[in-house]
Amino acid sequence: MSALLQPETRAFQPAARIGSIGVSEILKITAKAGALKRAGRPMIILGAGEPDFDTPDNVKEAAIRAIRAGATKYTALDGTPELKEAVRRKFERENGLRFAQDEVTCGAGAKQILYNAFMATLSAGDEVVIPTPYWTSYSDIVAIAGGKPVLVPCGPENGFRLRPEQLEAAVTPRTRWLLLNSPSNPSGAAYDADQLKALADVVRRHAQVWVMSDDMYEHILYDGLAFATFAGVAPDLADRTLTVNGVSKAYAMTGWRIGYGGGPADLIKAMAVVQSQATSCPSSVSQAAAVEALDGPQGVVAERRDAFRRRRDLVVAGLNAVPGIDCPVPQGAFYTFASCAGLLGSRTPDGRVIATDRDFTDYLLEADVAVVPGSCFGLEPFFRISYATSETELSTALARIAGACERLHRD
Incomplete structure (x- = not known):
């Protein structure tokens, strides 16, 4: 077929309504950290908003009964x-x-x-x-x-x-x-x-x-x-x-x-x-x-809330012990939203400037801790930690964050 008769090919173009919208930044960060973990890094991922607890047994049993009853x-x-x-x-x-x-x-x-x-x-x-x-x-x-x-x-x-x-x-x-x-x-x-x-x-x-x-x-x-x-x-x-x-x-x-x-x-x-x-x-x-x-029974809800509260207190205390980080005490949910303003302008050991909260969270990723920059949520310079994970992992992550911040220096 003559080149003049070849149908025109174009690169894919998304609809205008989604042209400026991407996949959630939280999912991107979690995926990147997950890939590093699968590659052998001892990554602690504190990005996803998902309880680490299992679904209560009575709820799972209700689903099994529904399947067996043909409610499909x-x-x-x-x-x-x-x-x-x-x-x-x-x-x-x-x-x-x-x-x-x-x-x-x-x-x-x-x-x-x-x-x-x-x-x-x-x-x-x-x-x-x-x-x-x-x-x-x-x-x-x-x-x-x-x-x-x-x-x-x-x-x-x-x-x-x-x-x-x-x-x-x-x-x-x-x-x-x-x-x-x-x-x-x-x-x-x-x-x-x-x-x-x-x-x-x-x-x-x-x-x-x-x-x-x-x-x-x-x-x-x-x-x-x-x-x-x-x-x-x-x-x-x-x-x-x-x-x-x-x-x-x-x-x-x-x-x-x-x-x-x-x-x-x-x-x-x-x-x-x-x-x-x-x-x-x-x-x-x-x-x-x-x-x-x-x-069904609601006791598990209160038990898990108490566990989240203990984790909250652990994370808030650990972050506030790091010079340059200021972490307000959250009243609910399972996130902290701490300011890293006191660390902006500092330099990493290899000389890079921490100019934004995203720079800071990228730096923490190198320390094998994945958190989400406040810019993803429309407010800088903060970072979010999801403490919906074990106290052991949270303690390790806090130690890594403190160590990473100690290695920062100002000119």
């Missing part, structure tokens, strides 16, 4: 009636929230609940206010849905929490959602009832603003702090609030992929449309397991 077919689109009833009982029992069954949705993880909600409600240019630091997927999902993330820096001076005056300044006529995460990934910050009520006062003044409350770390809260959720402290705003949760963290069920949400029926119906064209129903077996997690 498609289910209702956004959750079996049994799971929705378990979610309804959970919301009422633990949060004082009452939902009808058509006000509850279940999906393949809480991430899908968030994705469904944004896809179902955002038009091009609609804005979502996101307090920063934030879980990395929030802004990307908003962007994929055609929205505009409005990132509001919330530093350690206010405990990494959004203040009412910051929210007021961020709201515009295009604001569609305020996204709250308490306790927070990555900072571990939590809002108490009074702090949420102050934000609710702002929301009341702006009828176009809805609130998405990501409560995934609800059960991992320390020092006697009582959990509060937005719809619970502002019931008059329930008709524009979506409360999101899941079984991944509290019950160590990350791989089972079950999340759920409660909100106005019209919103839930619109979210079901999105899910119907994406995944359809979540796994039938996982749904049966989630019913047992929510309805």
Whole structure:
């Protein structure tokens, strides 16, 4: 065939909506560290947000019973009636929230609940206010849905929490959602009832603003702090609030992929449309397991929270003993979000300057410790440690971090 008749070939071009979005930086760091570990390095990976505990036995047994009973077919689109009833009982029992069954949705993880909600409600240019630091997927999902993330820096001076005056300044006529995460990934910050009520006062003044409350770390809260959720402290705003949760963290069920949400029926119906064209129903077996997690014995949740608290105290003390690192005490979740500002400008033994938090975390990787730079979460110069691993590994990692920092020097 003549060259003139050859079909034109082009390099692959992604859709514009994902052109500037990549795979999670956390996953990239974890993958790189994992490759080094497989190559023989004694790597300690403190990047992933996944409990090291196993799924409770009663939950696993419920899944086995479901398999043996033949519960392996498609289910209702956004959750079996049994799971929705378990979610309804959970919301009422633990949060004082009452939902009808058509006000509850279940999906393949809480991430899908968030994705469904944004896809179902955002038009091009609609804005979502996101307090920063934030879980990395929030802004990307908003962007994929055609929205505009409005990132509001919330530093350690206010405990990494959004203040009412910051929210007021961020709201515009295009604001569609305020996204709250308490306790927070990555900072571990939590809002108490009074702090949420102050934000609710702002929301009341702006009828176009809805609130998405990501409560995934609800059960991992320390020092006697009582959990509060937005719809619970502002019931008059329930008709524009979506409360999101899941079984991944509290019950160590990350791989089972079950999340759920409660909100106005019209919103839930619109979210079901999105899910119907994406995944359809979540796994039938996982749904049966989630019913047992929510309805079954809850003692394991408190036991594991106590273990996380001990690990938190170990990591906070270890980091604060390192000159140049300042680590606030997180109120919940299983992360520390420490500042490395005091180390910026120093040089590594081979002369490289630590100019950013990413430089610092790259340097720690050379010391066989993988952590995540704060820039991934929208706030510098910090780094996140996930302490969802054994105290032995955490102690070793802290010793390596301290040793690496001792080897830094200033001109």
